[in-house]
Amino acid sequence: MSRRHRRTPADTPPPDDVFAEMLLAARELLAVRSPLDAELMVSDMIGAWWGKRLHGGDVEQVLGEGLVDYAAKAGTPAGLTLLIAMAYLGTARQAAKAEGAALALMESGVARPGWADRVGAVKPAGCYVSRDAYGDQDTVVCTFAYRSPGSYRSGAPSSPEEGEDRHALVVVVDYNMRGMARDAWVSSQVDKLLEQASAEAGGNPMLRFEELEPQQARALLESAMKATRDGFDRKGPPPVSDSYGTYHAFARARIKALPPGRKRPAPLHTEAPYSRERRAMLAAEFLASDAAEHLSDPSAASRCADHIIDYGCEQDFMRPMRVSPTKCETFLLDWLPKKIMLSPAEQEAVPYVLSAWVRFAGRRTGLPEEGVRATLDAVWEATAKFAEAYRDPTTAFGLDRELVARLLPDGDLSxxxxxxxxxxxxxxxxxxxxxxxxxxxxxxxxxxxxxxxxxxxxxxxxxxxxxxxxxxxxxxxxxxxxxxxxxxxxxxxxxxxxxxxxxxxxxxxxxxxxxxxxxxxxxxxxxxxxxxxxxx
Known part of the structure; x- marks a missing residue:
């Protein structure tokens, strides 16, 4: 070829000025008495690069491992505190490097903080999940406590209730975002948090609050954090809360403190896998139901029902019967306009078919009437925006419908x-x-x-x-x-x-x-x- 592509070199030098600033901030760790405070402070520090992209290199390798190397080279008490915390909070590679460097500094006589022996020395006390009746999200609460110093040093067992610094890790799992962990934070008001969650669920038919086995909590949260990590693309990280990066390293480490060994609990309203035959039977049941009797174009209604079912199966954990305001808005204003080539008749019919589906599915899944009403309101609010969101290529781009059909035999508008x-x-x-x-x-x-x-x-x-x-x-x-x-x-x-x-x-x-x-x-x-x- 006449032209050659030249890659940008990947050996960009680590930003030592950033590391120096972090090492300076790490001096505050020397005055900290609580291992919880120390872990949260370092999690906040290294959360500064969470979600960032580094041209020509992996951010966790260049910045994370670079920070470990910088702290080890500094050889100061502040550097040692960072290494001790990174040995618990870092990735597997960062932790291994940090542990080795920390041991070397301690052997050389560098002073370590009083909390050093207790970093990560926690046991789970209980796990819970708050679920909304729509099945949109799970709020997982995992409580922990540090072992008391005496039992930790002696090796004697201690119950979590007898430990110190009780705290709760709270992670929000969003199923409208393919099961991603969307938010995370830590609370030291454990009893108040649990009492409030239980009280809210007790007085609200749209909420459920129940205990979760620690093994299931771990499986659920590992899956959710992986979904968030997999959600990255070249345009940036997935839409998570501002606090997610701050607590990401802490959450990752605490999840590993939970016992492994169970499958993650299925999201609310999950059913057995839907084969093509089962999807067709479900569409036929819907079209024969009272909810669909007012639909005037059976052919367009059938195709729209197929799209609704396919969306629920392929984008929502095999949950075509689950309906919620957010799910319906996403289907109508985001997924359809990007993915599906609709005929003019389908474009006109889809909001009415979706409304009928909400009534049909809400009744079948036992969604409270207030949830059905709120979902229908959301559908009709989105209907006015649908005409703008869905750009028919035959009109928006001046393409012949027969040409579009040849390019999209699978109907994938994207x-x-x-x-x-x-x-x-x-x-x-x-x-x-x-x-x-x-x-x-x-x-x-x-x-x-x-x-x-x-x-x-x-x-x-x-x-x-x-x-x-x-x-x-x-x-x-x-x-x-x-x-x-x-x-x-x-x-x-x-x-x-x-x-x-x-x-x-x-x-x-x-x-x-x-x-x-x-x-x-x-x-x-x-x-x-x-x-x-x-x-x-």
């Missing part, structure tokens, strides 16, 4: 732009070949379309190999695998680069990286521009 980029010539004729009759989803027709797109390059000695790479990139764009491929293409297109030059850069990277998905995704993330060709 794929339209990248597939149109991969196959821009689908109408008209090329010689005696009618492009309107070629199907870009068919391997044979796809190959022919790519050949027609590169007719001017048939003189190339590597024409067949080059064509095969274009076919590979086109197939990946069609499937959206990996998603970073289309993201990189959009960045280059936004900078004004020619479509063919963009394709050549994508081919070059795919050819250079080979069959290494993670390396390919990282290389694509690094693309910021197409550099000029080097001088001859």
């Amino acid at each position: 794929a339209l732009a990248r597939r149109a980029f991969a196959f821009p010539f689908l109408q008209g004729a090329a010689g005696d070949i009618l492009l309107d009759r070629l199907n870009p989803a068919d391997d044979g027709d796809r190959r022919l379309l790519i050949e027609l797109d590169h007719a001017a390059e048939r003189h190339r000695p590597d024409y067949q190999e080059h064509l095969a790479w274009h076919e590979e990139i086109a197939a990946r764009l069609w499937e959206g695998d990996p998603p970073q491929l289309w993201e990189a293409a959009q960045r280059l297109l936004d900078l004004g680069h020619d479509r063919h030059d963009v394709l050549h850069v994508l081919i070059e990277i795919a050819e250079r990286i080979g069959d290494h998905p993670d390396e390919l995704a990282a290389a694509l993330d690094d693309i910021a521009d197409i550099p000029d060709a080097p001088p001859a």
